[in-house]
Amino acid sequence: MDDQGTFAAQALRLVTARFPHALGAVLGGSVAQGRATSSSDLDVAVLLPDSDTSRREVIRHEGRLAELFLTTLADVPEFFEWDRARRRGTVLFIYDQGLPLLDPHGHLSQTCEQARAVLAGGPPPLTPAERERSRYGLTCYMDDLVDTPPANRYEQLSLADFTLREAAHLLTAHHGAWTGIGKWLPRRLLSADPVRGKALLDGHQAVADRADPAPLAAAAEQVLDLLGGPLREGYALPWRT
Known part of the structure; x- marks a missing residue:
């Protein structure tokens, strides 16, 4: 057997x-x-x-x-x-x-x-508010990742993880595809978008292997460009909805 x-x-x-x-x-x-x-x-x-x-x-x-x-x-x-x-x-x-x-x-x-x-x-689409909140969050993680000195490895690795997860959330939602957590995150990500998904995963690995945030930041920005680009000033979130 x-x-x-x-x-x-x-x-x-x-x-x-x-x-x-x-x-x-x-x-x-x-x-x-x-x-x-x-x-x-x-x-x-x-x-x-x-x-x-x-x-x-x-x-x-x-x-x-x-x-x-x-x-x-x-x-x-x-x-x-x-x-x-x-x-x-x-x-x-x-x-x-x-x-x-x-x-x-x-x-x-x-x-x-x-x-x-x-x-x-397919999964339910993100609401406009969910999409903008995630877009703003990914922008913040990406900016902090680039700004964090490689000597601060704990912070850099944590930011790389959050950048990957938020980018995967947005990219799978953009394609109307299912997402995942743990080992299923890369599997679902590559299934939803083999090119951009691989760029995110390769970028995440570059941070882990070489303390180089540039490839992951570039891959995250590609995802943001699908949704109108990075979101910084002008973002607003009502306290009550």
């Missing part, structure tokens, strides 16, 4: 042991994409009857961490909308791209179709 099959068998044993009443289950994350390592956790979405409770749990099963996304059938639409509103679609992608483990009554296949329909519609 290949590694993917081994992970899937382990995940299925988890589901049948802990949730014998499950109406469906799917294994997602790095395992489903063939990127798992020996220490990868199991990302498992489980459909439950409405008599149960939707929740999220992290457990250890057969020595391996497992992150469980437990959702009743009735809660699926609301949960998918919540996931869409975050613009990351974490659980939506598990149902879309995961490895089916259990589907005794067809509920899993129906839920996967719902997830694909939500993903096809």
Whole structure:
């Protein structure tokens, strides 16, 4: 059995042991994409009857961490909308791209179709106020990054991280694409815009490797140019909205 099959068998044993009443289950994350390592956790979405409770749990099963996304059938639409509103679609992608483990009554296949329909519609666009706030924030991070002496490595590295994250937020939103956090940020960024996304990631690496902020600042400014350029004077944010 290949590694993917081994992970899937382990995940299925988890589901049948802990949730014998499950109406469906799917294994997602790095395992489903063939990127798992020996220490990868199991990302498992489980459909439950409405008599149960939707929740999220992290457990250890057969020595391996497992992150469980437990959702009743009735809660699926609301949960998918919540996931869409975050613009990351974490659980939506598990149902879309995961490895089916259990589907005794067809509920899993129906839920996967719902997830694909939500993903096809894309994440919600940023409101004008959200876009301007992010545009101003990226401008501030970029300016501070350029102004920070390389000797202040703690500050420089922190600013590089914030610059990358804010630029990724704006760039994925500009393309109507899904974003991500952690290891999924570069994956989603490169998927949304291979050229500008790679420039941001290469620039971030230049700060880490050589304490050189110029490539990242230039890549961030390219993103800002898509949205009207850097935003400094003239920005205003009402206290109450």
